[in-house]
Amino acid sequence: MEMHIRSLTKPDGRQLRLYSRHPIEHVENAPSPFPDPLHANPHMRWHPLRGEWITYAAYRQGRTFLPPPEYNPLAVTRTPDNPTELPPGDWDVAVFDNRFPSLSLEAHHPPETIVPTMPSTGKCEVVVFTQDPQSALGKLPLAHIELLLQVWAERTLQLGRHPDIQYVLPFENRGAEVGVTLHHPHGQIYAYPVVPPVPGRMMQIAAEHYSQHGRGPLEMLIEQELACDKRLIYRGEHAVAFVPVCARYPYEVWVAPIKAVPSFVELDEEQRADLARALKTVLMKYEALWNRPFPYLMAWYQAPTDEQWHPEAHLHAEFYPPYRTPDKLKYLAGTELAAGLFAMDVLPEDKALELQNVTVQLEEPAHA
Amino acid sequence: MEMHIRSLTKPDGRQLRLYSRHPIEHVENAPSPFPDPLHANPHMRWHPLRGEWITYAAYRQGRTFLPPPEYNPLAVTRTPDNPTELPPGDWDVAVFDNRFPSLSLEAHHPPETIVPTMPSTGKCEVVVFTQDPQSALGKLPLAHIELLLQVWAERTLQLGRHPDIQYVLPFENRGAEVGVTLHHPHGQIYAYPVVPPVPGRMMQIAAEHYSQHGRGPLEMLIEQELACDKRLIYRGEHAVAFVPVCARYPYEVWVAPIKAVPSFVELDEEQRADLARALKTVLMKYEALWNRPFPYLMAWYQAPTDEQWHPEAHLHAEFYPPYRTPDKLKYLAGTELAAGLFAMDVLPEDKALELQNVTVQLEEPAHA
Incomplete structure (x- = not known):
């Protein structure tokens, strides 16, 4: 089935992609709660006993952005002076770059340690399933879920084309019991530079x-x-x-x-x-x-x-x-x-x- | 350093071992909150995608024993009509068979399923670090911790001698955050029939x-x-x-x-x-x-x-x-x-x- 995509760039340089069954005509620009680029630089270290990589993104703890509890960054922006991650408009599913990624295509010059290290090359994307904050993946119409399956295909194809990306994992953590405090229906995509363990x-x-x-x-x-x-x-x-x-x-x-x-x-x-x-x-x-x-x-x-x-x-x-x-x-x-x-x-x-x-x-x- | 061991059998057939630096003289018998044997029969199933065994002990959900919140089964028994898992006496560390084990040397005749199965042969032991319910592993005197290290050695040696046991793992889950509701200082030992993944x-x-x-x-x-x-x-x-x-x-x-x-x-x-x-x-x-x-x-x-x-x-x-x-x-x-x-x-x-x-x-x- 037909899928329309609109690609935009946020003020802080992150990518936003909007998806719909119909041409997306009523979207003006890509908002961001963050005005400036982050220049994420995560790195990986080798675990010599388990034989696997661990990724470190220490800037993630420095999140200075402390929104009020009612603020939902995944809702569409209502007023320009209170920007969220998403614009209003005629889209059904949205994908944007995580502001605090564990993996980044910008990663470079890992620190030297006593074990092998490498840049945490890759991408962490947020997938917003719907504009409705009260909905849930299982409440969406079948046609909407099919669209999401197509979005995951498109992301797998696009991310997988990057020579440094070896594995694309779409997932959803749902519920406070698994650590999620943001209840707007959404998932994530991790695109790794290695096939994970x-x-x-x-x-x-x-x-x-x-x-x-x-x-x-x-x-x-x-x-x-x-x-x-x-x-x-x-x-x-x-x-x-x-x-x-x-x-x-x-x-x-x-x-x-x-x-x-x-x-x-x-x-x-x-x-x-x-x-x-x-x-x-x-x-x-x-x-x-x-x-x-x-x-x-x-x-x-x-x-x-x-x-x-x-x-x-x-x-x-x-x-x-x-x-x-x-x-x-x-x-x-x-x-x-x-x-x-x-x-x-x-x-x-x-x-x-x-x-x-x-x-x-x-x-x-x-x-x- | 010298270590004295006293072996006892509980009324429901489970083994209890008491350890001390000194001869254990003032212990009469091994109590149990459970009068009858359980005849545990856990089994393992092969996970064909991950290439590993999963163990199933369905009787574990049928724990009919619902003690009052102040009841501590790892405290020593004070009155014979309210038995705990442990006798009073001159012991420092105790090890006994878990009443609801995920692994049992009695395991036999696993069910037939669409994947390979086998008996969950092995042992699950509870290690009580001290008689004092208010203490903690890190609060024990160094000599007491050394004794515990010797107990772990003795259990590794004894359990490891069994031809079906391939790996002995002593561990402690501590705190409600990791699912432990019993705060009496204790750990566990799992003795597996395979080297785990x-x-x-x-x-x-x-x-x-x-x-x-x-x-x-x-x-x-x-x-x-x-x-x-x-x-x-x-x-x-x-x-x-x-x-x-x-x-x-x-x-x-x-x-x-x-x-x-x-x-x-x-x-x-x-x-x-x-x-x-x-x-x-x-x-x-x-x-x-x-x-x-x-x-x-x-x-x-x-x-x-x-x-x-x-x-x-x-x-x-x-x-x-x-x-x-x-x-x-x-x-x-x-x-x-x-x-x-x-x-x-x-x-x-x-x-x-x-x-x-x-x-x-x-x-x-x-x-x-």
């Missing part, structure tokens, strides 16, 4: 699986989850949502196209439409489960943007909700954080049943 | 480093941290504590013998005494930093108990405190949990300076 291991395992079985492990698992039919949350023609047999969080759910698609970029229209239905179904069930906003971390794994062909990659979202019951959080403690071996006190089958028993109705039938 | 990768990296350089990466890093002298928190003859150059948490500190010692078992008396001083110094500084109890996860990494010789292993503790300022928690979100790439908004050098500026006095000089 978790997707790196997943890609390695997927590649071995692919060379052995001719397809990736997720496509095979989805086939088995569909046949087993115990933990499914949504079953469409092209997309599926389920509590995985190996869930690490009590209400963990994965959303994926049924056939392996390496990234958002390669989704066809039908797959994208069904993926939007799967995603919205999960979000509506989460919200209806306890009749209150349901916090989660949602992360979208896809193929690295290293210009290799990745038939082993399989685009999918993983949801990690922090609650194990309506009033009990699952804390990551010794065995999870130190050993990396997750301990669950509930069975995925039982949590899937809870979500299956929540009835929700999409605004159009799954197979129209 | 994080220590597994660390051992692989250490082995490669050892074969290339003739020693492990931590011994080399400690030499560099000592020479650089920017982030040291304690410097003794045999042990050191420092904020690592590659810290992933704002007040992360590592405590280690200076020369590589594979596990608690191989520590000599002098190393153990200095390690106790290093550990206590860190804990006292944490406590004095904001003049209030300082929450953390403390994990002790050591060599696997797989009967191989591990010269590349280097016993050490890593502390992960959840706070980044006195009133702000560091939430693990998208980049940490989904990508595994940690983002820090403070520099390790600055946090080390804060801890260096806290003056504490051990009850005996470090070099007596």
Whole structure:
């Protein structure tokens, strides 16, 4: 489906991109709460015991901007002397550069330390899902969610083209329980100069699986989850949502196209439409489960943007909700954080049943 | 130094071990809040995308035991009709089997699922640091902390001898912020049937480093941290504590013998005494930093108990405190949990300076 993009530059030099199904005509300029450029210069240090990079952006603590509690930087600007991050106008989804990025294409000259260092090259973008501060990803119309899937594709393609960017991760942290104080519906995109540790291991395992079985492990698992039919949350023609047999969080759910698609970029229209239905179904069930906003971390794994062909990659979202019951959080403690071996006190089958028993109705039938 | 052990069996079949510098003479029997055996049967499932095991102990949610808020199961039993987990008597440190273990030597016949499964063989032990519910690990006398280091050695040796146990991880979750509601000073030991993902990768990296350089990466890093002298928190003859150059948490500190010692078992008396001083110094500084109890996860990494010789292993503790300022928690979100790439908004050098500026006095000089 058609997508229109309007690119603007904020007074402090950051990029703003607006997206809509229709030509964007009523936008004048890109506001910013910050008048001057920041010249972000984050760096990475090598962790010699874990064999991974850590990124440091010390200026982030120096945020002098202390807005009043009712100020919402993701709302559209109402008066020019109180600028937010976004202009009024006929746009549906917006993406702009994070003012305090952990990764920056401007990064240069890392400090010398006793371990290897390098510039934290990359990008941190904020994705505003809608102009409505009271909405939520799961409350948006299916067509709007489809537009967001196209925006993620466009960002993956554009960011991935940069020779220094190896991996693009769209995610949403939702709810005060996961540290989010800004309730305007939004997510983030991190574009990394390396394939990060978790997707790196997943890609390695997927590649071995692919060379052995001719397809990736997720496509095979989805086939088995569909046949087993115990933990499914949504079953469409092209997309599926389920509590995985190996869930690490009590209400963990994965959303994926049924056939392996390496990234958002390669989704066809039908797959994208069904993926939007799967995603919205999960979000509506989460919200209806306890009749209150349901916090989660949602992360979208896809193929690295290293210009290799990745038939082993399989685009999918993983949801990690922090609650194990309506009033009990699952804390990551010794065995999870130190050993990396997750301990669950509930069975995925039982949590899937809870979500299956929540009835929700999409605004159009799954197979129209 | 001498250590006396008294082994007892609780009415529900669980083991209790009491430790002291002196013969334990005034203990009659092992109490339990639970009259009957539980027959724990946890199982593991294979995560085909991450290539790791997840452990499931569904009975853990069925804890019918709801004690009144003032009931402390880790206090010693005062009256036989209100039994706790521990008997009165002349003991200093106690270790007993967790009533609701994620790992059990009784585990058998895992369910069949669409992924490989296996029994969650292993042990989960509770380590009570002292009889005093108002104390804390950092408040105990050095001799008492040394005893605890010996207890961890004894448990590593005993648990590691079991042919099914490949890795022994002592840790402490401290504070409501990391999910602990029981404030009696205590830690835990998880004894795993596999080397878990994080220590597994660390051992692989250490082995490669050892074969290339003739020693492990931590011994080399400690030499560099000592020479650089920017982030040291304690410097003794045999042990050191420092904020690592590659810290992933704002007040992360590592405590280690200076020369590589594979596990608690191989520590000599002098190393153990200095390690106790290093550990206590860190804990006292944490406590004095904001003049209030300082929450953390403390994990002790050591060599696997797989009967191989591990010269590349280097016993050490890593502390992960959840706070980044006195009133702000560091939430693990998208980049940490989904990508595994940690983002820090403070520099390790600055946090080390804060801890260096806290003056504490051990009850005996470090070099007596």
